[in-house]
């Protein structure tokens with residue numbers, strides 16, 4: 001057994017992303033002692049903006065730290081040394097390791113799941129049912145929307161019934177969307193304002209959206225919600241933040257409770273913490289790694305893993321993108337990344353046959369890649385300038401975000417023979433697309449092509465299926481301890497004082513970008529922890 | 536020698552005469568209000584110790600077709616190139632090969648009669664890429680950021696699209712056409 005822990009608290013939360021931050025905030029606001037253990041460093045928004053301007057590598061992660069003591073995947077990690085292997089199909093698992101986590105560079109789109117998403121097995125014979133229904137989570141959706149400052153249209157028809165209005169009115173559409181929506185409507189899609197955690201007016205001390213159009217990788221104005229908001233609020237209510245604290249092992253006692261979490265500091269020194277309750281919110285891949293790394297004599301397959309389900313059933317929202325060059329200018333690259341969403345194929349009887357999908361235009365341009373392509377054509381200034389400007393004014397891309405059912409074979413394995421830069425066993429990811437999502441993608445592609453035709457596009461490129469970095473599964477919740485890892489509250493079946501939060505606990509993911517549901521589940525989990533502490 | 540008097544608009548239109556209808560249509564809009572005259576530094580007038588820098592500057596002006604290059608960026612790019620053993624020779628020979636085309640009606644690098652040597656062609660394209668992207672790419676080193684907002688790709692679009700992480704449309708400004716139109 002280990003030595004005396006160096007710290008003690010009532011609730012130790014591992015990971016300060018949106019899941020951990022909201023849970024910490026809710027508990028600290030109730031007067032409960034909370035320590036947030038975060039692997040990465042504290043960062044300032046202005047430094048991140050400056051890093052992006054200063055770095056030569058231009059991708060969605062290049063402005064964020066990637067220190068040896070808390071390494072993270074590089075953008076498009078198929079070629080990355082962080083993972084041992086990923087494949088055989090293209091996944092691009094990607095997340096940040098800094099205080100506040102991955103929402104520093106998310107896209108801010110926050111639809112709710114549909115009621116049927118909670119009953120996929122019963123309604124469509126696909127995937128699993130959740131152990132809770134939509135009505136149970138609905139009040140927490142409303143709270144999460146208030147916390148994050150979600151904008152949306154109360155008058156728009158919605159597939160997810162609401163008990164409260166949106167905290168903020170919808171964002172005005174981008175000019176590019178105003179040009180493109182009629183073509184998409186000709187193709188048979190209908191649009192409503194996309195619920196987004198982006199300030200359509202000043203909210204919660206943060207400014208109104210200024211239209212920088214760099215929502216992902218960083219919003220310079222803080223108009224887009226990021227979990228750092230709730231890390232700070234949790235601290236204001238007394239929660240303590242231990243940054244640069246990489247958790248690598250949980251220990252259980254003879255009553256099968258988690259007694260200690262061990263963590264490593266950047267200089268290699270080791271500390272530990274005991275707590276009444278432990279909460280795992282390190283993003284689904286890292287949360288699963290911590291459980292598997294904690295294998296010991298009493299738990300040879302890892303902590304909380306009597307079901308052998310930890311590390312299995314990893315899923316995402318696969319996507320296909322299409323980029324168009326049009327005859328007329330659309331002036332993308334101005335304003336929020338996306339403000340309108342088509343939900344026509346999020347729901348329908350077809351879900352027993354193929355995946356559902358949602359659709360949106362990307363109001364974002366990658367000038368650097370486009371400029372490099374223009375130079376490669378051999379054009380020289382001033383023709384190069386003229387043609388580049390002409391093309392940038394006429395380029396727009398669009399995306400279908402597709403449902404993916406969990407498959408047991410998709411998941412992670414630890415390779416103890418290889419270590420990452422922090423000395424943790426490397427992660428091998430087994431990842432293969434299934435017929436269900438491939439059929440959904442084929443259906444969506446028909447619409448992408450119809451839209452290109454209606455718009456009279458001069459050029460169209462369509463990507464193969466890729467991952468949206470919406471990491472879900474591997475610590476899934478369920479009623480049956482033999483087939484799931486946590487109960488409906490996020491409490492692990494095996495250890496009554498260990499909870500899991502984040503996309504990891506999702507049994508299925510529909511076509512709702514996951515973060516609002518993560519936030520709602522975290523707030524609900526915090527309430528369960530509070531009740532448990534009182535008992 | 537040293538003053539090339541071509542209006543950027545006239546040059547663009549000249550070049551685009553044979554291009555697609557769509558392209559030449561756009562060119563009117565690109566340079567409509569631009570009457571700037573392309574003037575380059577004359578390296579021959581520089582003191583011997585400043586000659587390489589001035590030739591590099593003149594070459595940069597020629598390949599980017601801009602008189603008004605941002606001086607601090609020029610100095611940064613010069614420094615990065617200067618670290619390369621082949622820089623001086625390529626700069627001087629590229630300039631010598633382009634010099635005869637300076638007093639023409641079209642931009643020197645687009646002149647159909649121009650026949651740069653293989654090394655000079657590579658070098659001038661390398662220089663253009665560096666100026667345009669604001670990044671120095673070469674096998675010798677990791678890519679080096681030499682400019683952000685002064686990268687010329689942003690010079691080309693800044694009238695109608697904000698430079699990422701620098702400019703914004705302002706609240707709801709994204710809903711209408713760019714103000715410049």
Ligand SMILES: Cc1cc2nc3c(=O)[nH]c(=O)nc-3n(C[C@H](O)[C@H](O)[C@H](O)COP(=O)(O)OP(=O)(O)OC[C@H]3O[C@@H](n4cnc5c(N)ncnc54)[C@H](O)[C@@H]3O)c2cc1C
Nearest residue numbers: 015017018019039097101102107108109247282502513515
């Ligand atoms: C480019 C991109 C765009 C996205 N866009 C959207 C979108 O528009 N809408 C949407 O809903 N979702 C979007 N997402 C997904 C969204 O970012 C995630 O769902 C969300 O951030 C998950 O929150 P989390 O708290 O579970 O994990 P994270 O935010 O990743 O936080 C986990 C934290 O745990 C820490 N941690 C990890 N390992 C350890 C350890 N061993 N010890 C201690 N701490 C540890 C990490 O450093 C991190 O801070 C996007 C993701 C990406 C990458």
Ligand code: SF4
Nearest residue numbers: 209210212213215219
């Ligand atoms: S458009 Fe700009 S201000 Fe608005 S959310 Fe995106 S980055 Fe922030």
